[in-house]
Amino acid sequence: MKALExxxxxxxxxxxxxxxxxxxxxxxxIDTDFLLQLGDEFxxxxxxxxxxxxxxxxxxxxxxxxxxxxxxxxLPVIFAKKTAPSTMVEETYAADVMSFTxxxxxxxxxxxxxxxxxxxxxxxxxxxxxGEAASGLVEIVRQAGADLVGVGIVIEKAFQxxxxxxxxxxxxxxxxxxIGQIENGQIHFLPAD
Amino acid sequence: MKALExxxxxxxxxxxxxxxxxxxxxxxxIDTDFLLQLGDEFxxxxxxxxxxxxxxxxxxxxxxxxxxxxxxxxLPVIFAKKTAPSTMVEETYAADVMSFTxxxxxxxxxxxxxxxxxxxxxxxxxxxxxGEAASGLVEIVRQAGADLVGVGIVIEKAFQxxxxxxxxxxxxxxxxxxIGQIENGQIHFLPAD
Numbered sequence: 001m002k003a004l005e006x007x008x009x010x011x012x013x014x015x016x017x018x019x020x021x022x023x024x025x026x027x028x029x030i031d032t033d034f035l036l037q038l039g040d041e042f043x044x045x046x047x048x049x050x051x052x053x054x055x056x057x058x059x060x061x062x063x064x065x066x067x068x069x070x071x072x073x074x075l076p077v078i079f080a081k082k083t084a085p086s087t088m089v090e091e092t093y094a095a096d097v098m099s100f101t102x103x104x105x106x107x108x109x110x111x112x113x114x115x116x117x118x119x120x121x122x123x124x125x126x127x128x129x130x131g132e133a134a135s136g137l138v139e140i141v142r143q144a145g146a147d148l149v150g151v152g153i154v155i156e157k158a159f160q161x162x163x164x165x166x167x168x169x170x171x172x173x174x175x176x177x178x179i180g181q182i183e184n185g186q187i188h189f190l191p192a193d
Numbered sequence: 194m195k196a197l198e199x200x201x202x203x204x205x206x207x208x209x210x211x212x213x214x215x216x217x218x219x220x221x222x223i224d225t226d227f228l229l230q231l232g233d234e235f236x237x238x239x240x241x242x243x244x245x246x247x248x249x250x251x252x253x254x255x256x257x258x259x260x261x262x263x264x265x266x267x268l269p270v271i272f273a274k275k276t277a278p279s280t281m282v283e284e285t286y287a288a289d290v291m292s293f294t295x296x297x298x299x300x301x302x303x304x305x306x307x308x309x310x311x312x313x314x315x316x317x318x319x320x321x322x323x324g325e326a327a328s329g330l331v332e333i334v335r336q337a338g339a340d341l342v343g344v345g346i347v348i349e350k351a352f353q354x355x356x357x358x359x360x361x362x363x364x365x366x367x368x369x370x371x372i373g374q375i376e377n378g379q380i381h382f383l384p385a386d
């Protein structure tokens with residue numbers, strides 16, 4: 001998605017060779033107008049997959065998942081929780097997820113009552129890096145026995161192996177921007193899906 | 194907001210005398226169509242306050258903050274982060290926030306570059322209980338020297354003192370539903386703002 005690549009080049013900040021910060025529009029401050037455009041793009045790419053629910057991971061995935069849900073005619077969004085509040089007392093699907101930027105493993109949970117075998121689930125997240133979060137979400141969809149119709153990612157860091165990690169699940173993956181390399185502060189894109 | 198009170202009565206689950214779970218539409222699964230209605234209501238209540246940014250707390254505030262931002266003509270949303278990822282390297286405003294449902298204190302942070310003295314900030318959150326999260330957000334707005342135009346809350350648990358805690362800040366507070374008491378599983382509402 002050309003507008004996204006341009007936005008990353010304009011507003012993204014690189015740290016070393018592995019990190020690009022897009023917190024001015026995606027995952028700290030949210031450019032809501034731009035996110036609606038990302039949602040429209042996911043709806044275009046996954047048109048025909050007939051999702052019934054959008055699944056994402058708290059916190060950074062919520063806004064783009066919501067934008068996508070709106071573009072699909074106001075679908076429900078479910079966000080997996082990485083910590084269990086005392087109010088979360090019911091049965092859950094759960095998957096362990098390693099966060100490399102936070103340096104710890106957390107358990108992503110979704111209450112069982114919100115995902116059923118009849119659901120067609122589109123996973124949406126802000127980043128695909130090592131594939132930990134996405135794999136955890138896929139695992140939750142499998143536990144529910146629901147159909148996984150696709151995985152939509154805003155920014156893929158293709159050099160960290162996330163796509164390869166998802167390959168065994170054999171589902172359509174679409175990243176709106178694919179970063180192949182970060183070198184001397186320069187971001188090099190691969191062709192998007 | 195009558196539609197919200199009806200929704201809470203229909204889908205909310207009470208736990209004891211202090212907790213009402215609304216995770217089927219607000220803070221785990223998100224009814225995006227209904228949230229747009231909540232956003233419209235906040236935009237109606239705070240019309241004329243001319244906010245430039247919507248500020249909320251991760252994770253549960255993000256979806257309703259986004260809905261409100263859309264109703265205000267696609268304003269930017271900022272969500273305060275309760276844990277600092279390794280990628281958060283810049284100067285931040287910060288406030289300690291006690292979570293009673295999680296039983297711990299965390300530090301809410303907003304990168305300084307996203308809030309300036311010229312901003313007019315509308316705080317939006319899903320719940321007002323003891324007022325910890327809202328007070329932390331207000332503290333962050335004050336650190337930025339920005340104008341606080343109001344605090345919009347989806348559900349206030351009026352028996353937990355949050356509104357009194359915010360009183361010294363002398364800003365308009367609007368809750369779309371105000372729970373006065375939970376007794377024997379029955380929810381009793383106070384008149385909304």
